[in-house]
Structures are given as structure tokens and as C-alpha cells.
Amino acid sequence: MKKKLLTSVLLSTMVLTPLVGVSTAFAEDSASTTTTATAPVEESKPVIVKYVDESGTEIFQSDTFKGELASPFEITPKEIDGYTFKEVDKELKGTFTATEQVLTLTYTKKEAPIVEGKLVVNYVNEKNEVISPAETLTGKVGEEFKVKPKEIKGFTFSKVKEGNSEGSYTEADQTLTFEYKKEIKTSKVTVKYIDENEKEIKKPVSYTVKEGDKVTLDKQDITGYAFVSGDLEASYNEEAQVVFHHYKKVKQGPYIKDGRYVKISKKGYNTYSNFDWKKKTTSSQLYGQTLEARGRYEHANGNTYYSLFDNKNVWQGYINADATTNTTPEGPYISDGRIVKVNRKNYSSWSNFNWDERHPSQDIYGKTFKARGKYQHFNGNTYYSLYDSKGKWYGYINANAVGDGENQGDYISDGRYVKINKKGYSTWSNFNWKKRGSSDAIYGQTLQARGRYEHFNGDTYYSLYDVKGTWYGYINAGATTEAEPQGNYISDGRYVKVDKLGYNVYSDFKWTIRNTSDVLKGNTFQARGRYEHINGNTYFTLYDNQGKWQGYIDAKAVSVVTKPEGPYIKDGRYVTVNKKGYSVWSNFNWKYRNSSDELMGTTLEARGRYEHANGSTYLSLYDLSGVWQGYLNADATNASKPEGDYIKDGSYVKVTKKGIDVYENFNWAKKSTSDILFDKVYQARGKYNHVNGTTYYSLYDSKGAWYGYLESGATTKITSPQGPYISDGRYFKVTEKGFDVWQSFKEDKKNTSDNLYGKIYKARGRYEHVNGNTYYSLYDTNGKWQGYLDAKAGQITAAEGPYIADGRYVTITSKNYNIYSNFDWKVKEKSVNVYGQTFKAKGRYEHVNGNTYYSLYDNQKWIGYINADAVRVN
Template structure:
């Protein structure tokens, strides 16, 4: 029984406390965000408010009867709690006028009545605008009773709301990428104060930014719209727009045709304007299929261009376009003359391209064009009229040539005629106002260099006398072509090399239009035919390797070549082969050749060259024995100033090791000195030459950077870094030392003075002792590090063979001085200031030989910077890292770089 009673009490407690869930006591009313509207218009009138107030009061009275006071549970008996439940807890009259609120707490709780019964509205009233009145319970707890146009909504804690100034509610911010395209033409447009300011008729299709939205008391959403200048456009109902996250607005699908009418407009890849595809200058006057357009937030319309194949070409502004009625595009007026150049094309009657005629009967005739269309298919179509004003149709512009006047196109020819009409007119121009009679020309023979098919339908010949004087244009009906007076085209196929530097190559046989052969000089061309002119001269018709006609050249200005290689041009010069894997050819069929790999950097003599028909200059190469090597493209060689060849850059140190060699002042073989007195001296090589005689010559500089002379490379040997010389690398040395810089592998190993010719007892660090136990001298430490880094110590002992082998620093000095790069300094300070030292380099101190207890010292530079005073060495106190010093006085310091 006791357990059952406890369970009953627990259930009763839960029932009494449940209505209080989600509420908290509040002694202060939530502050209002603005003044309350005094009038609510047609949406919320005073009678509605009174009616809702009465209903709210009745509802509240009923609720009070079933509500429970908040009383300390520990001071009440179970019977008292049951009794309290039936006592009213809310005043029957609201204590305020109605006002408007927006629910601001996303976790708000609505109560049907104050006995704690919760209304589950699924959160649909969050941020909604509702009418509210304040009510107070007997314990002074405040609540709002809420209503909408449809009736009462419920009770809510004021802390879950925010007072607003009017029935429009609170302006809620919208995301940065929220835009609206106006879809309605008759939606009301409101000011920021919700006063009507016209309609959306003039804003149709335009795109604006949604600056915010209102959840109005009338249960509709309204958007506050702004333009790209951040100016308010007004407030419209959400149903009047289509929302989008694209500032370009919504897509307007169409299927129209437009032609470009402005050439300075930008073309965009997309409407975020990040990628510009160019300007309309490249597509001016062309016609495109418009499949969609956008009214952008920036206030401009953009049309998507598609070509005839459906390929997207970009977006352009509306002002760059003009609408066409069909794929033909827009009509563009002109007034010009054309000559038909295609013999069997079609001239169309419309742009369905189903009805048309052949150009066969129009070929080489002249017509007038009054206008044209640039069709979607990419072609330009001319509207063609004959001399009687009869329209012939639309003709693709590629089938014509535009001419300057009604005379038509010039057709070049070279023929002779005999005048057959005694009193016709030969004209000076195609105005037909200036001319003379053929009376004095009758039955004489003249040369015709060309003719015109005039707009009037007549063919006019351009007539010259035997002195080259132009006589005029003659109707072909007044003459007869003569076939035996020269000027016949003679076909050929041969190659020539132009041999005259400043002759004229003519564009026609009027000899008025030509250009100099200066740019053609010594080049090879193809001749496809020639003319024996009336003046007795033979003229070659010259073409380049691209098939481009160059003109007519007097044969005296060229030499016939046997092949496309052209004419042999003699020379005497030297070149150095600079390309490693080009081909040197045996002939100009380019089928028999060999790689320049074995010729690379070597110097050869050029005795002549060819300018090939392909435009390339080929050098004829010979070696120093006079053996012909082949033809080499000049791009594969560098011109040299002599038999020494061209210089190649180099930066290495060399040691003079052989006597009897000359040091040359120049490559004319003026001797400066000999190497006999230079043995073991070091020089810097900045350039080298591969001489035609087969030898390589180094350009030597002394330690002060002063040029010394040229020497055969066989007299010297390259000096290397210590690590390279010993078969290892700086990095390996650094790796070996770095891994042990903080342990006792080397550090603190005791000093063991050199006392025997066997070096091994002195290469025994703590971390890897040999049978002699731990102990090292200064040289033994360096030798141990180099050996453990992969260095070959025989490069020391095998060179000097001195006492102590590679445990004696003198042997290191001698071996490294002979074979590696080094620098000398008089003090530690000058060493550090030189900037030469790098971590891992070997430092050697040469003794003061006059001291009684003179001795050398050796160690490894351990500074992280070239000027950091640190050395890792073996001294009497043991192995250590310290500032740079020697235990005895020194006369100089040698720095041996590792690389």
C-alpha cells in the first residue's frame, strides 16, 4: 500500500506541473520594438478585436477554473493540491489594448488554455505576425493571448515574442543570394510604410535583390526589393515574383533570331561576368539564335547567343542586338557592284533554300547589290539586281568579288587583238564620257592585259600599244583576238634562286605594280610558268613554298636550280653545332641523314650554303680534315668568330697539372707563357671552346677575376669539392653529423694523439669504438665522419702516402689542395666575413712553422650561417662543438668546401 500511495502522489505531481513546462516567471513585460499601430485597417477592425477579446475572456475564465497556482510542493498536502487545481489563475479581463507581435523564439510554446494544454502547431507560427493582448495570472505572471484573422491562436510567454509597429510585422533579413524576378503586371507595389505606390506593371521581368521579407498579419509574405544601387524599389507580395538565387534572374525561354548591331559590346561566358569571351567586334553583323534571355539584377537584359549548330557563343546586352524575322538576320542596306566568281553555285529566292537558280549564266558578270543579310548559318547573302533592275536572288558572298565601280572585276590576261571596227569608241573610264574614236586604231594589233565584264553586260578589253601606252577600254565586239603575236603562257615546273638584290618583281604586265627583290634575294622559289613578252623579255611566274604567288620576274634576275635546294652560295666561315639531336642531311630529298649528337658543341668550317625552297638556310659543313659532313639547318649551329668556335659558359676551378702546354693570348696562336711554371696553380674557367682542330680550350681567370689566357684542356684537371672528390656528398656528411649532434656518439670522445703510422686507433668514437677503444685525434674525427658518410679515405692516403695516413691532417691538406677547391684566410674573422663557409665544410689550420711546438689542426665548420662562429672538432679536452679555434698558433686557415 505504501508503494501504491507513493506512485499515486508522483502521478498527481506530474499532472499539476505539466502546464508550466516551457514557461518561466517574468516580472517585467517584454519591451516593445516600436509603437503599436492604432488602426489595423480592413484586416483587423475594432469589432473583430472586441469579438476576439470577448472570446478570449470567456476562454480565459474557463481556463482559470482548471489552472493551478504555483505553490511550493513541499508545503501542500495531496488533498490541497487537488483542491487548488480548480481555482482560477487568470484575470477574466485583458489589461491592454491589442497590438502586434512576431514570434521570435524558435522553441516557442503555445497553450490552448492556462491549465497547461500545449498546442502542437509544428512551429508554423515562428516569425509570423499575430495580434496580441496582455493577460495576467493571479500570481502576476504575464501572458499574451494571440490571434490571427481566422481567430484565436493561443497563449504564449511574452519572452517568446517581439513587439512590432504594425500588422506588416517584423522585417526579416534574407540571404545574400536571394533575388526576385517580377512575374505579375498588376500586383500592388507598396512603399516601406506599406502605402500603395502603383503596381508592378512597369517592373515586369526585372530582377531585384530581396533585402528582406515580412510575414504579414494577413498571412501573406511580402518582399522588400532593392535594385543594384541599393535603392528601395518597394514591397510586393511574394506571389508576384519568382524567387531565384541567381542575380541574372530567371530564364526566359524563346526561339528568336537576332543580329549583332554594335561592335563594342562585351561577350560573357556566363552572367557572373567572370570570364570575358571577347567583344562583338569579332561577330559584328552576324545572326544568332536566341534561346533564352535574362533580366539581370544590374538592370540590363542579356541574351544567350547560339550558332547554327546549337553551340553556345556567350551572352550580350540587349542593346547589341536587333531582332530579325527569320534566320536570315536583319536587312543591311548598301550600294555596290560585284562580279560573280563561282560558276555553278545557287542564287536563292528565299531563305528556305529550296528555290534557286545556278550561277552558271551569271558567271564573271557584274551586278548591283542593294543590301545583304548575315544568315544564322554563318554566310553573308547579297541581294543581287541586274542592269534592268530585275532582282536575281540572294547569293552567298563567297561566290562574288566586290568591285569599285560598275566596270566590274579585272580579269588578267595576256593576249593580242586586232581592231575590227573603224569608228567605235575606246573609253578612258567607265563613266563613258571621256573617249576617242577607233579610226586611227583600225586594223592595228595591240596587247590586252585584262578585261572587265561591265554592269551593262558588255565585255571591255584593256588595250596597250607596243610602247606600253595604255589606249583605253574597248568593247570586245570591236576587235578580234589574234593567236600568233606572243604573250602565250608556257607551263613549266622548276626552281630558281633570285640573284638580283634590287630588281622589281611585277604584279602584272602593266609594270606599274611591283616590289623590290630585296627580300627575295638569294632565296629559292618555284616557277610554274613563264611568258615571252611583246617587248622580247621572258618573265617567270614565281611562287613561294606556301603556294603564294610573288609576281612576274625578269629571268635575268634569277638562276635556275637543279632541285629545291636552290643555288650554292659560297662563303668561308666557322660554326659550332649547338643542337644535340638534329639531323644533318646528305641531300635535299631529306631521306638520308644522321644525328648531330656526335657533332654537338664541335666546330666546323662552312664553305657554302643553300637557301632551300622551304625557306630554310642549309650550311655545307666540313671538318678539320676537309671531310664533308652534310647540310645542316642554320638553326642548329652558332656562328663563330674563328676556328675556335663559339664559347660555352662554364664555372669551375681547374688545377694546372701538365707542363709543356702554351697559354695563348688569342686564337691566332700568340703565346703568352707556358704551363711549366704554373704547375699546381688554380684558375677559374668561365668559358670553353671546342676548336675545329679537335681540341677543347679553357678561358682561364686568376683568383682576382683577371683574364689569364686560353689553355688546352689537357693541361689542367678540374678541382672539385672535398665530398665530391672523396665520393660522397655534403648532405651525407650533414646527415651523419646531425643525427649525432646531441648524443655521445662523437661528443666527449677522449683525445688520442697521433703516435703511429696506423691510422685506425685514431678513428674510434664512443659510438663505434674499434679494438683500440674510444679515442680520436682531430684528423681521426674528420676521417671517421667522412668514411661513415660514404667517403673513400684512399683519396687521401693514396695521394700523399705520408706518415699517419688519413689520420694526419698534413696529408689531408696536401691531397685536398691538389684535387679540390679551397680558400685561404689569415684569421677566423676574415673566414666568417667572406661568406664562403657552409655547414659541413672542412677547416684546416696551418701551423706557424717557427714555433717550437708547432702543430696543425682540422675540424668541420658547424655554423648554420656562413658568419656563425661554430666548429665541430677533436681537441685535447675531447670531442666538442665550440667557437672556431686551434690549440696552437696558425699561419693561415684553409677552407675546403664539400661541394
């Protein structure tokens, strides 16, 4: 009974997690006792502990516990990575029974850590000075933000100086800076105009002045008053200001500079020597004259008086402005119409009466013009307004520079050929209109106009000669049409064959020899046009089937042919249609069949071609199935191969289908199959749109090795090279130096593995990049993001890190620490129970939480894991 009681005590005080080993311990103890007999221990049926999630799915291997029948047990929920204990379907405490018991512990999956991004918003002026405290906005990575500039007193928003006001939060911190302009304050200054009695004599004038600036307050000319005093400048003031300008009453008022020209247009007015009304002369004596009003007075009697000077600078006195009309120095325009010839040198013509030169003397000397009008200038000279026979204005010229001219104008050398195309016109022997003959007599003839006259009656007259130099007189150009010796160009378009020897082919109608009919004999050309020459012959202008001009040839050297497309020529090349807007023809009567727009980008076989006399080559096109597509101008195609032109691409693709051949070339030499490339990512550096209707990618791996041609249908495009974010959660130890740590996948460097070397981080996620590498997104124990690091810079490990052999002896120096069975923090023992004892630390773990844990042994018996802070190394 003593031994049975001992077992009962042990079971009631121990936490059975697990209870395996209790019976063995009892057996060993039993062997060392006396031969006292005890009753046999009856073992219970097992207690099975299951670990499931909220949906009932097992998430950890079940535990099985056994003990002495009717003895107590207590289950401690174990820690399971990624889960939190929620509830048990029965009690965690109980007693072992003769029947099997099952306890189900339900756990809740831990939420994945929320990764937050940060956006710092700054507010600065144009000098980058802070005008309002910065604000920090946060949100989940990938969550969108849209920030508007806030209102800041005294400032106006100008622009976004740095960053983006719209976007998404990222793991890396972002900065947004709004720039503002300082508001410019203004105030109002009002000027009031008062007399000696402080009575307003003019409507006030208001000015706007900016902060930190000044404004000029102008004096006002007020009839019958003279300025006395008042501020003429004002500075900015927050309050509106009123400034007074003081005036005194005067008779004639102040002298006001003027400078206008006036014409004395009324009689019966006096001119005065002063404003005591001393008479100087009368307006009757000055009537009609143009004078200069150099100044004026706004008299208190309500009248304006001009101070007048003549063109010799002689003062004429003061006169009431009512006796005058405003004019210009040159005076009024006077219609004229005479014909004049510039017969004196050193006289320019003028664009205006500010004396801006229009034509220098050498350009107009000796020429004849029509003086349509004139001006009697204040300076005493007369100026003619000159026009040539075509109505072109040549400016104003002093009348002293010209003499009488002739109506026909000056002789102008010409040399053109003209054809007489109208009857009923006279020919003249001179410009006194002595008749020489009639256009009826020379109708249809081509003559040379060796010279011409631009007559001021508006007509042009040619001086006509025949090819022998015989003069035919002057004729109105209206009776002619311009021509060449060869006559006018006549559109033709027929096809001709050179079939005569001994004829020259000309480059022009000055008879420059370009070729001979002996060289061109037997060839067909298009006669795009022809000329009926004055010498009685017809000349064709010839083009070959490439559109190249061959020259002019006498029509007697050729014969007209009827089949412009020429003979069928066997071909066989492949071409790709690369231009829109071309017609595809069913025949060479130009029956429309299709458009090149419909065949754009298609590769076809040109089994034959036609070199057409219109200068174009027409291909007879067939598709890969042998179906004829029609005739198409070769200009709408480019030479190709059955696979078409190489098209630069650069996109990344993933091979998503098996059983598809990969080719070495487009002779269909097999290189491999898509089974070998399946589920891998490659770069499609280029592609081919084959005549068979399939697109083929030219695939390369991340190291630049070429894998062959694969049809696009066996792949799926990948939009970002780094691939999608993959949630992870494992621990990663940095074990290699010399690797870059990236801020983003745009080669934005953040750090190097040298600074992270030997440390353990949590890889919350990872990216499987198309370059073949895996990149982990690393966080430290404080949740601070470190960046993206290549998986080759370290290794996946447990949170506690890899086992490190040690071998030192340590003494337990703290009573307040747990000793663990594992790094799921299952408590195996308390340090208080082994306080002061010495153990061997056969190994240690450098945990990601920043602590070191020793693995303790008492000889060969393992004690557990303990925090290094609880011990002293001996």
C-alpha cells in the first residue's frame, strides 16, 4: 500500500505532458526496495489529444497519454506555430479510465502580419523652407492613397515638388512634398484733387500697391488749375490710404506739351501774343496752312489754345483750337494719276512719313511709276505715292526726284515662248497705237516674246519675233498663252515599244542627248506624256517599269503596244504585307479583289510577278494552303521568310503547356519539347508571325542561354519580372557577404548583406524572380523591414537558428526562468528547481528574439533549453 500511495501522489502533482516514463521510474525504484509485496498496477486506456483548426482539420499530430487507472491527468495546450489555442471540447483535467478518452483542442489560425507602408507629406515654400509641420500617413502595403494639398494661411499651393500625390503604399517609406507660393498682399491708395477751398475738382484716381513696394502718384493736368503740392509716391499699408493733391486756379492753365499738326480751317479767329488777349494776326491770314501745335493751354474760360509754329520755326501765336482741324505733317492725301520716271539719283522712297526707307535710290532709279496721289508736306516738299504697272506700291518719293514718264513703262527683257490663241487682237508698231496687223494672221503660231512692257493701262504687251528673227510688233498678252518650243505638255499614258534605230533620246528641248534608240530598241516604256513641237514633230516622254525617266524620243521611233503588265515571271519568294492602303487586284483591268489592310502582317508566297509598264511590280500571291490571294504592288511588301520578320519583343513568359515541340530553326529541326521547359519562366527576346498563322517566341533563360522557338500558345505572359508576392513566414539567416539588399526591383539598392551578416530575420514573403533567383522580404524582431535579399545569401532556419556546438559548463544563477522542451516554448522544468546546480552546455542556439539558449545536460541526461541570462559560464 505504501508504493501504491506513492504512485497516486506522483500522478496528482505532475502535469502529464506527456506521462510516458512514469511506470519505468516506478519500476526502477521498486527494484531497490525490500521484498515487500505490492498489488499489480492496472494500466488505463489511453487519453488521445487531437489538435484541429476551427474547420475540424488536424493541424498537428495527435498525442497519446496513458497512466494508472483512476489516477489524475491534466493537459497543457501546446504552442503550435501560426495558431492560437481557442477551446477544448471537454475538460483539460480528468482521470484515467478503463475506456479510451479523446480530447479535441481547437485552435484559431493567426492572422498574417499586416505590413504597413508610410508616406511623409512635407509642406515647403519656393526656397524649400518648411511652412507647416510634416504629416505622416500610413496604410497597408498595396492600399491606394490620394493626398490633396491643404490650405495654409498666407500661401497658395504651387506644385508637387517631390513624389506622387496618388499611388499605393509600399514596404519602403515614401515622401511627398507640396510646394507653395507666398500670397502677395495689396492695398488701395486713392488720390483726391482739391482746390484752395478743399473742393474736389476732378474725379479721384485709385492705385494698387503691393506689399513691400511703392507706387508713383501722377500729377493730373486739370483745365484752369495748376498743381501746388501733394505726395507723389505711396508705400504699402495694410489700411487703405487717401492722398490729397492741392491745385490753385489759373486763367490759361499750365503749358501742356503737344506736338500735333493742325490745319487752319476757319476764318474770323484772332491769334494772340499773350493771354491778356493782345492780337498778333488773324486766322484769315493763316487760312489753309498746316502748322505745328507744339503746346496747348486748357484755359479757365473752357477753350483750348494752341501755340503755333510754321515750318521755318516762326511762332504764329496762340489760337482757339476751334479754328483748326487735326492733320498730319504730310497733309491730306491728294489724288493725282500722272506717269513719272525716277530721273535723279540719291533719292530714296519712304514707307511712311516717319522716314523709314522702303527702297534705296539704286533700286528705283530709271524706273517708271504711276503717281496715284501726292502729299503737300509741312516741310515744304511734295511727295508722290508710287505704284508700278502691276499695282505694287513702291512708297513715297520727293517730287524733285522724278520727271515725266511714258504710259507703256520700261522695256523688260523676257525671252519666253507664247502661242497666239485668240483672234480679233491688233498688233502695234508703237505705243501711239499705230496698227501693224491682226492676231488673226498669226493665230496658232508659237513666237518668242523677246521683251515686254507692263503698260499703265493695266495690260502687258509682248514684243514678238519668229525663229528667224522677224519682228511681228507689240501684242496684248491676253491674246496669247505661254508655251515652249516643244509646245504644251499633253498627258498620254500609252505604252510604246522602241522599234527604230538611229534616233536620239533627249534630256531636254535644247537637244541635250541622253541616249539613243539603238540602246533602247525592243524595250517597252510608258509614254506618260507627249509634246507637239514647233518643228512639226511629236515627242514622247518615256518611263521604264521602275518609274525611271528615260528622256524624250521622236514618236516616229516607236510603236504603241497593248499589254502594259508585261509577261508572267516565275518567282517563289516569301513576302510579308507591311503597308496599308494598297488594293489587291483580280486582273490587270484593275478589278478590285481585296485591300492590303486585310492582309497586313501576313506572310505569303509570291509564286510569280509582273513588271508592269506603269513602273510597278505586281506579285501573284498565294497563302500556305495554296489559295490565290490576287495581284499586289510589291511596294506594299517586304522580302521575308515563311516565319516572317524577326520582331523584337522582350516580354517574360511562363511555359504552361506540355507536349509542344521546341524548334532549332524554321526548317522544323526539333530542339526539345515544352515538357522540359514546363512551369519555368523565360524571356521572349523576339517573336515571328509565321505564314502558318502561328506566333513563335525565341526563348532565353536568365543567363542568356537560348532554348529555341516555341509557339506562343504554349505560354502565358508574366507582367512583372519579380513575379507575384508569395506569403512565407519562415526564418532566414544571412550567412554570405557581398550581396545587395534591394529597396525595390528596379535596382534601387538599400543595403548590403555585409551589414546583416550572421543575423536571423523573418521572411514574411518571397518573390520567385524571372532571373531564376528567389528574393526574401526580410523583417527584424521589431517588425522593421530590411529589404529584398537573394536566397543565396543565407539559409532558411528555425527561429532559434542552427545548432552551435559549445561544451562549456554553466551554473544556474536565476530562479525565475523556464527550461523548455522545445522552441514552441513547452516548459520542461523551472530554474528554481535546479538553482545553483552546474550542467554541461553541449550546444547553444542564437534565437531570432535576440537571446541565446543553452542545451543543458546532466551527464547523459538532457535537462532542456534555458536562456543564457539565467546562467553563469564557468
